Amino acid sequence: MIRDDRAGFEAGGPLAPTKRDILRGVAGTAFTAALPFVASPALGQTGKAQKHVLVLGAGMSGLTAALALLRRGHRVTVIEYQDRIGGRLLSLPLKNGQFTEAGGGHFRSNMPYVLSYVRRFNLPLLSLNDGLPRYMVGGQTGTGADLANWPWAVSREERNVSVATSLNRYLYRAGLDTDSVLDSRWPDPDSLARYDNVTVGDLVKGVGASDAFCQLLDAHGGTFTSRSQALGAIPDLAYHFGDQNVFRIEGGNNRLPMALAGAIGPANIVLKAEVVSIEQTSGGVRVGTRDGRDFSGDAIVSTIPFSVLGGIDVKPGWSEAKRRMFAEMEWDKTVKVIVQTKTPSWLSKNVHGWPMAGGDRPWERVIDITGNETGSHGNVFFYLNGANAEAILARPRETRAQVTVDQFRADMPDLFDEVITVKDFAWTEQPWIRGSFGSPPLGGGWMIREWTMPEDRIHFAGDFTSLKTGWVEGAIEAGLRAARQIDPQVEAEGRPVIRQSL
Numbered sequence: 450m451i452r453d454d455r456a457g458f459e460a461g462g463p464l465a466p467t468k469r470d471i472l473r474g475v476a477g478t479a480f481t482a483a484l485p486f487v488a489s490p491a492l493g494q495t496g497k498a499q500k501h502v503l504v505l506g507a508g509m510s511g512l513t514a515a516l517a518l519l520r521r522g523h524r525v526t527v528i529e530y531q532d533r534i535g536g537r538l539l540s541l542p543l544k545n546g547q548f549t550e551a552g553g554g555h556f557r558s559n560m561p562y563v564l565s566y567v568r569r570f571n572l573p574l575l576s577l578n579d580g581l582p583r584y585m586v587g588g589q590t591g592t593g594a595d596l597a598n599w600p601w602a603v604s605r606e607e608r609n610v611s612v613a614t615s616l617n618r619y620l621y622r623a624g625l626d627t628d629s630v631l632d633s634r635w636p637d638p639d640s641l642a643r644y645d646n647v648t649v650g651d652l653v654k655g656v657g658a659s660d661a662f663c664q665l666l667d668a669h670g671g672t673f674t675s676r677s678q679a680l681g682a683i684p685d686l687a688y689h690f691g692d693q694n695v696f697r698i699e700g701g702n703n704r705l706p707m708a709l710a711g712a713i714g715p716a717n718i719v720l721k722a723e724v725v726s727i728e729q730t731s732g733g734v735r736v737g738t739r740d741g742r743d744f745s746g747d748a749i750v751s752t753i754p755f756s757v758l759g760g761i762d763v764k765p766g767w768s769e770a771k772r773r774m775f776a777e778m779e780w781d782k783t784v785k786v787i788v789q790t791k792t793p794s795w796l797s798k799n800v801h802g803w804p805m806a807g808g809d810r811p812w813e814r815v816i817d818i819t820g821n822e823t824g825s826h827g828n829v830f831f832y833l834n835g836a837n838a839e840a841i842l843a844r845p846r847e848t849r850a851q852v853t854v855d856q857f858r859a860d861m862p863d864l865f866d867e868v869i870t871v872k873d874f875a876w877t878e879q880p881w882i883r884g885s886f887g888s889p890p891l892g893g894g895w896m897i898r899e900w901t902m903p904e905d906r907i908h909f910a911g912d913f914t915s916l917k918t919g920w921v922e923g924a925i926e927a928g929l930r931a932a933r934q935i936d937p938q939v940e941a942e943g944r945p946v947i948r949q950s951l
């Protein structure tokens with residue numbers, strides 16, 4: 450059962466829940482992590498005019514923008530389609546007090562904004578293991594722990610080293626490194642021109658990677674494959690392969706957006722409010738919701754996924770370039786099959802972590818998020834994308850998750866003991882996004898300029914308006930960028946240590 454995030458919030462705001470309601474934790478226990486909100490009197494002091502900003506969407510990007518603007522003394526109204534806070538951070542309770550993640554599942558220590566926000570709100574962390582997987586590729590099996598006996602025809606220099614080590618070497622040879630590609634100013638114009646029209650496979654093969662290595666990279670990485678556009682995939686590879694310290698938030702990752710919402714305050718957040726129209730007038734902006742409510746303000750920060758935003762009635766109409774961007778951005782199809790086992794029995798087979806298994810099989814990848822979570826059960830999910838996600842969704846809803854588990858057990862019978870929970874979560878079935886991650890197609894580098902440029906009073910945010918798409922780090926970075934377009938003095942929460950490598 451999905452926990453009730455509506456504590457204290459109801460449709461039609463402004464809302465007046467008790468502070469205790471808002472701060473209630475994922476498990477329903479008192480949530481003491483959020484800091485009380487104190488609006489900064491900054492604008493009054495500088496003599497600048499306060500603005501009323503309508504923030505569309507209560508995911509991490511919208512909440513980041515809203516809190517940052519509020520701290521500067523602006524007025525904000527967050528307008529959210531769903532009856533819950535958090536968007537793609539959606540934590541689901543499992544047996545014995547454990548939690549899984551239908552959306553954003555883990556963070557790494559090369560994500561300075563995430564670290565800073567987590568610290569600021571005093572959220573407790575669980576440690577996960579980085580991937581030491583068993584691979585099944587081309588009908589053959591090998592493990593990350595037994596590099597000497599890999600059966601695949603990797604090249605001499607790919608022998609005896611992990612996928613991460615080889616990938617980092619290839620990035621280095623291509624003139625890239627896992628720090629500079631995470632700089633918010635990347636890609637520089639040269640890199641944009643160089644990587645816009647190449648795939649990850651073209652990139653690494655151009656500097657010596659074998660076909661067998663590319664297949665292993667696909668098995669390990671999952672979402673972005675050797676067929677993905679390099680520009681969009683390189684930061685993703687840097688997160689996965691540039692840092693081995695993996696964690697999530699104890700009690701569920703959506704404690705983070707809940708903490709931000711607590712600081713923003715319920716009076717400033719309206720739930721169950723699907724935006725269906727946006728109008729810009731000479732004096733401001735107006736937003737209409739499906740149930741007939743109207744909101745007006747001075748500016749908009751929209752974090753509505755482009756897969757949905759393109760269908761909203763906008764006056765005056767979008768520019769041609771924005772319309773093209775909404776239509777051409779590619780959205781991944783992702784299904785998570787969530788599984789709890791009696792114990793994390795795979796640990797005794799020397800495989801674990803993110804991912805613990807991967808291959809060219811229909812079950813695609815298994816991610817072990819158990820780490821040091823208490824509750825004693827094994828906690829994993831299958832991460833199905835593209836054709837594998839479509840295949841599973843074509844099956845009857847009641848049995849589709851179990852089929853994935855059965856396929857996996859037929860291939861790797863020794864890894865799971867008794868399976869005690871099986872369920873699935875399909876991202877294409879969510880009407881408020883209809884997909885999981887948005888990124889530019891091959892040759893779509895022009896979109897970077899487009900998503901950065903406001904359309905008059907409408908500013909764009911959301912992780913899909915960054916090359917860190919599919920990452921909370923990108924959502925926060927984009928939320929801050931949009932807020933700074935409205936007020937350049939806006940600051941992040943805490944003291945993020947942002948490395949600038951370019």
Ligand SMILES: Cc1cc2nc3c(=O)[nH]c(=O)nc-3n(C[C@H](O)[C@H](O)[C@H](O)COP(=O)(O)OP(=O)(O)OC[C@H]3O[C@@H](n4cnc5c(N)ncnc54)[C@H](O)[C@@H]3O)c2cc1C
Binds near residue numbers: 528552553555753921
């Ligand atoms: C399967 C999956 C796995 C992931 N794994 C990771 C991971 O391991 N680590 C990591 O850091 N990140 C991960 N992510 C990505 C992370 O969840 C996102 O980067 C982040 O949550 C995005 O925040 P956002 O605010 O940009 O967008 P969202 O969270 O999508 O927020 C957009 C909001 O807009 C609202 N909205 C939509 N339409 C309307 C409308 N018409 N009117 C009003 N509101 C509307 C939506 O309801 C939603 O709340 C994963 C995501 C998915 C789906």
